[in-house]
Amino acid sequence: MAWINAGPYDDDATLNLRTDNHQDEIGRVRAALRLRLKLSENQSPTPVTGSRILFDARSLQTATFGARGIGRFALAALQSARENATDSELVLLVDKTLEKLPEDLAGGCEQITRVTRENVAQFSLLIQPSPMTATAAPLVPLLKSDIHKIAVVFDFIPMHYPTIYLSNVAARAEYAAGLDALRNYNDFICISKLAEDEVRSWLGKESIAKITTSVAWPKDVFPQGLSTETAGTKTGPIVVMTGDEPRKNTYGALAAIGAATAGQDEERNVVVLGMAGQGTRVHHWSIAAAMRPGEAQTLGRISDAEMHELLATAELVVVASFDEGLSLPVIEALRAGAPVVASDIPAHRELIGSSGYLAPAGDIKAMARAIRFHRGKASTYLQQVKQLSRHQHEDLESTIATKISARGNNVENIADNTAAEFASMGQPVVTTERLSIGFATPWEPQRSGVADFSAATVRELAKLADVTVYTTSGGLVEDSIKHANIEDVIANGHDHDVFVSVVGNSHFHIPFIEVLNSIDAVAIAHDTRMVEYYMAMRGQGGVEQVMVRGQEKRSLDPALDDQIDDMRLLENAGFWEIANQSTMLILHAPSAAPRIAAETGVTPRLLPFANQRVPNTAQITQEMRDEARQRLNFNPDKIHLGTFGFVDLRTKLTDVVVEAAAWLSQWGYNISLHLAGSASDTDTKALLKRAEEAGIQECEITGFLTDEQFRDYLLAVDLGVQLRVSPLLGVSGPLSDLAAFGTTSIASSGLAIDVDTPDFVDRLPDDVSSLMVAEAIEKRILNPIPHEIREEQRLAYLEAKSPTRYAEALLELLKEAAGGDR
Known part of the structure; x- marks a missing residue:
């Protein structure tokens, strides 16, 4: 795709x-x-x-x-x-x-x-x-x-x-x-x-x-005293009971029926059960079996009562499988009063004995002869049901009951353990010692914003608790923090008081999502959708299954391709597995939390998004911005606009930013546009071509930037532009960075709400046009916010959104997850 x-x-x-x-x-x-x-x-x-x-x-x-x-x-x-x-x-x-x-x-x-x-x-x-x-x-x-x-x-x-x-x-x-x-x-x-x-x-x-x-x-598989009053000549369909796998031999059954009924004047009436949704395939098989179009009908999923009603009218049931453990179709056919022709395999011989109504599964001629001879015959049915009634077996329900009652004197001699006592087993013992935390996450220098965020916040958390970081081979954790490979936990578990796994919508998070399968862990989600992750790992069918899990609606409408092309149509964020596996789900996005709760039945806990890219100096001055522009060779006669992060036309409206810059250029503003991040080759070519056609003389896509380079761009641009097609597509780390560096910006309202930006970040509706964006930029160009006001708001923002504050709030949640106050 x-x-x-x-x-x-x-x-x-x-x-x-x-x-x-x-x-x-x-x-x-x-x-x-x-x-x-x-x-x-x-x-x-x-x-x-x-x-x-x-x-x-x-x-x-x-x-x-x-x-x-x-x-x-x-x-x-x-x-x-x-x-x-x-x-x-x-x-x-x-x-x-x-x-x-x-x-x-x-x-x-x-x-x-x-x-x-x-x-x-x-x-x-x-x-x-x-x-x-x-x-x-x-x-x-x-x-x-x-x-x-x-x-x-x-x-x-x-x-x-x-x-x-x-x-x-x-x-x-x-x-x-x-x-x-x-x-x-x-x-x-x-x-x-x-x-x-x-x-x-x-x-x-x-x-x-x-x-x-x-x-x-089970008792209802073949009730004792089964009535044979339904025996008699039947004129209904020939029913093929099968399944959607080669072992069931669906084509062999159809071919035998086609051969057995060849030359008859009346139209065939064949019904195929067990191939719901595969009507086209069955149609082609029936044509290959010398049947006329429409003579073989494939039924969808039906209830047991509907199946019994169908079988009660059948003149014959054909079960042609190559192998079975227990052939329920044979039993169900006889329960309904229909004679059976089946493959000659041990499972069928066990139920209805050896006779002419059994034929080798791969012998079409022999099975066709059996079908011709036994279709509609009451005597065949009576012989088969008599043989089936002799089968030696116990009732499963009674057997389970006996096993439970025979647990021995152990039950009588040991006092009942209450659910509360059981739940307490294996839980951490509450002490006054520092909490032991396992923290699984991407880490610097991996090219992921999550790696940067985790490094900044976990360093602060390590001052408050005993933290061990678990990452992959690409993460380089400093020696001052205990660390190991996430593979160790997947293989051997852990002995921490509480374990945290940081999950996200990219390949960086594969092992951190996998570890949720084997241990109890708190999940911190940096994205508010997981659709692309599951698509990459499981394909289209796999992601669709995750999206409908737990929902009343069992299929996607519109189709998944359409939803991915326009993320505003996204029906489900794909959080079912992560939300229900984790012992606590932590989000940074207030705008997405209600939706994820509704889709998963799990109420996320919210933490304010921390800024992980703090300026290196206490104050930001105009001289520092000028120096950054010189290092980046910015033209001082131009207005420099910047949008930050991975370029994604589907979700981040990067094309709208380019078109807004084009409007400003047409209005006489001397614009230089900087897309500070990496992009695919396809998007790079499309965006640069669009910028050239629109008359934007300077437009660059920087590719991946080092931290030092990224900081320079945050300082150097005159105005940042961060947009999203929907408020439910994740927290914007770059918008938080722009706020931390005091850079005037405009942003989609949902992003600004999640990051809780200062007033020098203007908020736009989530559904915007390029003209609206251009007008908002022009308004701010003509009405700049004084440096002193922005600096005051910036410092207040950094204080409220510091990694230290985040670590303190996270620690309180982890104490709760560990089962006690510490």
């Missing part, structure tokens, strides 16, 4: 350098290997002393699993756990970057994001309804303990088809870590006899004596 290519986020060399192998394939491998090492450590198991139950509810937080498959089993297990344990006994493990658990599922249960060595002793039972869905990293201390650990096992399909599911090193390493974690469970509830046999074979003879295995289904 043009907009991302033009920005600072998509330079491949820079991005690869700054990711430092985070969240890319190498980063995923390293994380998986770290997890495997932790799981392999020999340590004394934590004895069971608690009575609480931990239920991993992460698989219920995403619509990917829905109410079928994993989601169906997880939901049944959770409902049983809540029926057989009190909410104070049951603790839910959640991922705060995902959707929040519905209240009817979570009830009054406490929700945590990880188990620590300090609180592991509180538990007596772990229920894991989906051990291979999410990383086991938050559970490691519990997996290494002596408590009873239950896992619901679905299948080992990725090992059956490694070239498809484990096609790269990262996927293989992550799956291996999942298997390592699975070995730490001692009770396996399997969804099929096939899965149970695989578990026992995979664990080996030595482990079988130490574990318990069983097969269980």
